[in-house]
Amino acid sequence: MEPNQQLLSDLVQTCRVIVCCGAGGVGKTTTAAALSIAAARRGRKVLVLTIDPSRRLAETLGVSRNPPEPVPLSDSWQYAAGIKPPGSLHAWMLDPKLVADESVRRFAGDPESARGILKNRIYQQATTMVAGLHEYTAMKALHRFIIEGAYDLVVLDTPPSRNALDFLDAPNRLAGFLDGAIFRMFVPTSTGFISRAATGLISRIVSAVFGQEFTDELAAFLQTFSQLFASLNTDLLDVRTRLSQPDAAFLLVTSPSEASVVEAHFFHERIVQLRLPFRGFILNRSHARPSDQVFPSAELLKDDATPALRSGIEKLKWLARKESLQGHRDRGLLADLALRAGTNSFAIALPSFRTGANDLSTLIEIAKLVVTERRSGPR
């Protein structure tokens, strides 16, 4: 087998966590789904976690919009995808609000205080505003499934965000919320070392900024949340540690344009800096794979070809030329990525599919390309 293909094949077979990163619109969700199918075909119990995918992909995987728990791919679809026991594929489309509510219920202790938190207006606001919450949600859900260990492999499709690695920063941002000093000063019930004067000053500033009404509610929010956040933060740090282990893999998905590849280089540097296990580049929707296509030509037409076909072929020539040039260019980009990947990581190209890769058969086709079946031997 070709070395790049071999590395990816091994990874799908042995890894416990795969994180698909990349800029928006490069096909992360599709890639995550295809890798999951590939692993499940190999007999692994796989969970694919995806946040806010396109509706059609959710439909493809048989995932309803916001299920409370991961759902298995239907039997007939598992069969169609060539997934046989012990292999299985579950998918979960994360709803940030649902994950947050569930965390509250878990940590609140009793149903009474859980209700109190869920009713707090600031909490409600915090969970309906999308910004930031996606990242917490992804980390939180990862934690649950990694710790529970119910799956052989968890594949995470990272949330849409300007910085594809934002979600890793969730623990740091939460730490801002958790700063002990703030709680001691701002939350009036805590007593101790901080002088009344300091507490008074902080309150004055905060209520000058937010107004008294909101400040009171914020205090209540922070008070009820200090404990919840503390446990949440430990979880997040756990995940962070877990993701640095050698059986985790970070993959970078990129589209075949100069700008997108430059961006992938940037993310690659970040992943390496963060000491996370980078494993490979996926050049998605590319024309880099060798093809058996021929150039359209009027000479190939039969004598009885219609004028419409003849003029159509003439126009097609332009598109053909562009596509073949694109093929050359994409092979250059792939070689560049391979150079960057070095010997321990891979760079592979996935083709662009006519339908936009959203139906199950296309996903299966990609899954087969990703991991060459053993019985069929090397491509």
Next chain:
Amino acid sequence: MIAPGDLLEKRVVLITGKGGVGRSTITAALSQVAQRAGKRVIVTEIGDGGDDYSALAQLYALRQLPREATEIAPGIQGAQLLPEVGVAQFLASVLRSSFLSRTALGFEPLRRLFMATPSFREMAVFFHLLTYLRAQHADGKPQHELILIDMPATGHTLALTALPQVILRLVPRGPVAEAMREGQSYLNDPKKAGAYVVTLPETLPISEALELLEGLAKTDVPCSGLFVNRVPETEFTEAERAALEAYIETQPLFGAEGFYRTVESRRAVERLHTATRLPTQHLPEVDLAGAALVARLADVLAGVS
């Protein structure tokens, strides 16, 4: 067609849409159109103070947009909208006592509390935007006649455009509320502000654009138009299409993929026009990248080509 004049007459233009549709390129092209029309234009995006990759800045041969308004191309200013700058400006204006303001800013835990308070980051960005809207020359004319914002991913866009409503519900009075109302006076006025959705002529992006339009409609920020980017230039007649569809099935051909894309593009665009009556501007798919692509799209947008 989107009349360039309508767009250029606004004070704030939000360019939004899903990742990968060409938002940054179109933002940069619009900045050139504005500059050619003699507008004092500033290009912005939301930064986080870190060394994030910026596709928009790359188009001006920068790694990032500057932190403060600075000329980034002839006649074009650029700046990041930064939460931390917004917070500082906001606190300074709200806490009239300079002692309090200095305390608040200098006290790290408090600063962090603000940044971690739900929606506060968005609010700070919003405030930073307000300072650019307010900035005037000595003669009372705005320093930045047109502010272009390359908005982040869809969800974050709606979080920002919905912000004034959300905040006013939570904090109906006080300095925060005042700032939000001032922001609304710009953002909810179709003469002064508009969101433009960028999409591609493909099934899924069109569905997503239509969803985004629904979302925007709920936030009182008027949607002023759509850009359909990368529309294939080759057009086949009905007869050619039928003939080619049958022929292409018989053998693997270079160009087949491009052919199917033109078919899908036509269908997707028709669907868009049935679903919305908003002004729509098509931009051609051209084999260019970076600055050359920006210049070409600017020509198209300005009606030069």
